[in-house]
Amino acid sequence: MNWSITFVPFVPWPAIWIIAGIGAVLLVLLFWRARRGAVLRLLTFAALLLALANPHLKREDREPLNDIVTVVVDDSQSQTLAGRTARTAELRNALEERLKEVPDLETRVVRSGSSTDEPDRDGTMLFTDLGQALADVPPDRLAGVIMITDGQVHDVPEKVAALGFDAPVHALLTGKDDEFDRRLEVIAAPRFGIVGSTQTVEVKVSESKPREDDITTLTITQQGKEPEKEIVRIGTPVEIPVDIKHAGPNIVEIKVDGADGELTEINNRVLLPIEGVRENLRVLLVSGEPHAGERTWRNMLKSDASVDLVHFTILRPPEKQDGTPINQLSLIAFPTRELFQEKLDQFDLIIFDRYQRRGVLPLLYLENVARYVERGGAVLVSSGDDYASPLSLYRTPLGSILPAAPSGRVVERPYRPALSEFGAKHPVTGDLAGARGGGEDGSKPTWGRWFRVVDVSPRDAEVLMTGADDRPLLVIGERGKGRVAVLLSDQAWLWARGYDGGGPYSDLLRRLAHWLMKEPELEEETLRASSKGQSLIIERRSIEDEIDPVTVTTPSGEEMTVTLDKGERGIWRKVIQVDEHGVYRIASGELASLATVGKANTREFAAVTASTEPLAPVLEGTGGGAFWMGREEGANETLPRLAMIRSGRVMHGADWLGLHKRDAYHVKGVRLFPLFSGFLALALLLGLLAAAWYREGR
Structure with missing residues (x-):
């Protein structure tokens, strides 16, 4: 029960203040002139205001x-390092036991983790979670906040007023004040790079405390290259060149040697994926003679905005003699020397469409093309009956790299192109539209018919598609560093025109061209990883019947072995749930991939040594303190004692922490008793008026 005085005015307070002001002026005049009864008038006026x-x-x-x-x-x-997890649990249990001993005190526990499904959450967000937990807590009931942390908090408000409460914030630090750690910091790293170019990554080795040895060793590992070592000075930025060798992710791993006594080596290594981007692909298309399907290749390549096409059709071979003067011909001379000797290496792909020896290209230039493939180039031969003739490209120096040897026969009868067993798994043909769905068992293609195929024998090559009597129709192979392919029919244009239902001519020709140019998504052996929320999705494509398990390396450096589930068309897949944010490394033999869960460059491991610096502004502004709890003694021995204080600017000491004693309450009922109303107030007011009149009348 509590007693107090309150006012329930009959008129608004502004009106009372105006009346009081006017009366005060008049009373000052009365006292200034020393009029009789001034004191009684003052008392009467005060009684009126009180009424x-x-x-x-x-x-x-x-x-x-x-x-x-x-x-x-x-x-x-970061709390998983150096035994902090167990220390945190011990401190929490001991602290809760201590708080239970304090009368009239309610304890609420808020757990704040860094592995959540929120995409914009990066780092330790203690104050964000605290604000959500205090949404239903009145500020006048909050006695204080105690944080059990390593001090590396990333959402500390700039101003104490932003907290929204007036209570001390204390920190129980789970680490030691003399911790040492070395880390590798990425200052600048490109996300993209042109294939064939060299990009620069800038890194720096940092240490939490200065040491005598100021040099260390970096190990740089790029895909396809032996690891390189470089001596660097600690604290000095270092530029590392990275060669962008292929399209897609080019992974570079940079690792610094560990130091004696450092807290962890998790942040001594960084994995950087730099996406290789090709400039416009340069394709040379040489058509030996006009035919019905000639424009199929041209239209497909011209429709691709990423392709720069150079196309020549040989309309008038040198042996043709019709008496027409050269100056009257509108034909462009074939620049053989410029294309096949001076600028040959500038092309990403060379296509021979129904080309045969006709004296246009000297054998020396075709030998240049063979060497171009051995050095990493790509050649596609789209042939018809010309490939089986004595003038076939196979009977030139180019035959040393071609994957199909012609028998001299051409089979001409209707057939539906089909996939070989190998082609059903290959990314070029495995999932072409209509590859399955026909036949009694649903495994036959539903494509339109072709009517010609050249009889060949594969030579160190693989067959993707078959024609009449299961003869090879599409043959591919690798030669040296380059790739070659032969399409043994010139009737793909039938699909383009929709004959007999048509077929996926555009997809087939585009994928074949991109496979020859080594586009990563069309490789036979690939390993990819992606993420969705807290799910890590691993996908492996292989032409083999069995594959090895993959190794997954977490951001904290732990490794786990995962066995993938077999699917269709050479696809193996697995989805696993993960807890940590950061970059995951997935490896299988020579294949490797990266996937980011949450933030790639998470702040959790940027600085892992326990520190009071991030929390210092809030602790000082609220009167709270920081206590180092990383000692070997038990939590009960090291935990500061608790003190309930009603007021104070400093709420901590060397061995104690204070909480506000709020004395909050809930009002269950209220009763009002008037003090100056009714007949008593009227009698007092009239008596004062009569006394004042009597005094002035004497």
């Missing part, structure tokens, strides 16, 4: 409310 204010005696029936203390437990990834 207008209508004072009441208020009695409240109050129910005391418990004070609330919030314990914020840091469950971020």
Whole structure:
């Protein structure tokens, strides 16, 4: 029960203040002139104001409310280092036992982790989670906040007022004040690079505390290259050149040697994927003679905005003699020397469409093309009956690299192109539209018919598609560093025109061209990884019947072996749930891939040594303190004692931490008793008026 005085005015307070102001001026004049009865008039006027204010005696029936203390437990990834997880659990249990001993105090525990499904969450967000937990807590009931953390908090408000409460914030630090750690910091790294170019990655080795040895060794590993070592100075930025060798992710791993006594080596290594982007692909298309399907290749290549096409059709071979003067011909001379000797290496792909020896290209230039493939180039031969003739390209120096040897026969009868067993798994043909769905068992293609195929024998090559009597129709092979392919029919244009239902001519020709140019998504052996929320999706493509398990390396350096589930068309897949944010490395033999869960460059491992610096502004502004709890003694021995304080600017000491004693309450009922109303107030007011009149009348 609580008693107090309150006012229930008969008129608004502004009106009372105006009346009081006017009366005060008049009373000052009376006292200045020393008029009789001035004191009685003052008392009368005061009684009038008191009557207008209508004072009441208020009695409240109050129910005391418990004070609330919030314990914020840091469950971020950096808390998993150096035994902090066990230390945190021990501190929490000991602290809760201590808080239970304090009367009229309610404890709330908030767990704050860094592995959540929020895409924009990066780092340790203790104050974000604290604000959400205090949404239903009145500020006048909050006794204080105690954080069990390593001090590396990334959402500390700039101003104490942003907290929204007036209570001390204390920190129980789970580490030691003398921790040492070395880390590798990425200053600048490109996300993209042109294939064939060299990009620069800038890194720096940092240490939490200066040491005598100021040099260390970096190990740089790029895909397809032996590891390189470089001596660097600690604290000095270092530029590392990275060769962008192919399209897609080019992975470079940079690792610094560990130091004696450092906290962890997790942040001593970085994995950087740099996406290789090709400039416009340069394709040379040489058509030996006009035919019905000639424009199929041209239209497909011209429709691709990423392709720069150079196309020549040989309309008039040198042996043709019709008496027409050269100066009257509108034909462009074939620049053989410029294309096949001076600028040959500038092309990504060379296509011979129904070309045969006709004296246009000297054998020396075709020998240049063979060497071009051995050095990493790509050649596609789209042939018809010309490939089986004595003038076939196979009977030139180019035959040393071609994957199909012609028998001299051409089979001409209707057939539906089909996939070989190998082609059903290959990314070029395995999932072409209509590859399955026909036949009694649904495994036959539903494509339109062709009517010609050249009889060949594969030579160190693989067959993707078959024609009449299961003869090879599409043959591919690798020669040296380059690739070659032969399409043994010139009737793909039938699909383009929709004959007999048509077929996926555009997809087939485009994929074949891109496979020859070594586009990563069309490789036979690939390993890819991606993420969705907290799910890590691993996909492996292989032409083999069995594959090895993959090794997954987490951001914290732990390794686990995962066996993938077999699917269709050479696809193996697995989805696993993960807890950590950061870059995951997936490896299988020589194949490797990266996937990012949450933020790639998470701040959790940027600085892992326990520190009071991030929390210092909030601790000082609220009167709280920081206590180092990383000693070997038990939590009960090292935990500071608790003190309930009603007021104070500094709420901590060397061995104690203070909480506000709020004395909050809930009002259950209120009664009002008027103090200056009714006949008593009227009699007092009239008596004062009569006394004043009597005094002035004497």
